[in-house]
Amino acid sequence: MPASNLDTTFAALADPTRRAILARLAQGEASVSELAAPFAMSLPAISKHLRVLQRAGLISRGRNAQQRPCRLEAAPLREVAEFTEHYRRFWDESFDRLDEYLRELQAGDDKEPRRKH
């Protein structure tokens, strides 16, 4: 069963190292060694993470002498955003319920008590 693009995108995003790499790339291109520097793991491990990100379409790679600079490609994240949008009304709803609950809790000791309705 071939993985859909959302499958591979979500799977790629499920690792904190890979999300940190994306966050770093949001500030500009970087080489593999630059990307690896903040992490306490071997270079091959980072190389594997980069391959996962690339196969998910989240980064692209160039050539600059021995370096293989990485660049952020955000298109799959747009699909993720569209996925979550389908559920927005549900967390809006629960926020409303939470908001109402918190207002009830604070109704007693609030300086400006807000009555419901």
Place this chain on the structure above:
Amino acid sequence: MPASNLDTTFAALADPTRRAILARLAQGEASVSELAAPFAMSLPAISKHLRVLQRAGLISRGRNAQQRPCRLEAAPLREVAEFTEHYRRFWDESFDRLDEYLRELQAGDDKEPRRKH
């Protein structure tokens, strides 16, 4: 090291069966058997998927006689949406690279037929 919220949320969303379950729950509560009906897999497999979704905070469960009805809990999806928002400017900026990505996607879909969406 405990997995962060985003870790478990993204990991839960990386499976198409689990995303389909969430889509179903967006239309209202459902029992385990009802959720299992569309899938060609055993009930224990669905039960495991539900446990993954629950541990990710994406569903909650109640009791109704023998049934354990599932309900969508969208709060983690809000965190996912916030995550992607940090990258919105990158897909807003470059439509040319989006085109390139989509063309790559099309090219790679020879043996994996494009799923819905």
Place this chain on the structure above:
DNA sequence: CGCTTTTTAAACCGTTCGGTTAAGAAACCT
């Protein structure tokens, strides 16, 4: 050409994942 730098490939290892089957619980119904 050798030598260094940067990155990847290969092989391996333990854990997790996604599924199965078979058995156990828990609540309902006569």
Place this chain on the structure above:
DNA sequence: AGGTTTCTTAACCGAACGGTTTAAAAAGCG
């Protein structure tokens, strides 16, 4: 009580994951 329905647990299996170490490839430089 016994039986049925609904769901979960337990044990197992193969494949994928995330890391390691070692070795090799590719490009620049003396």
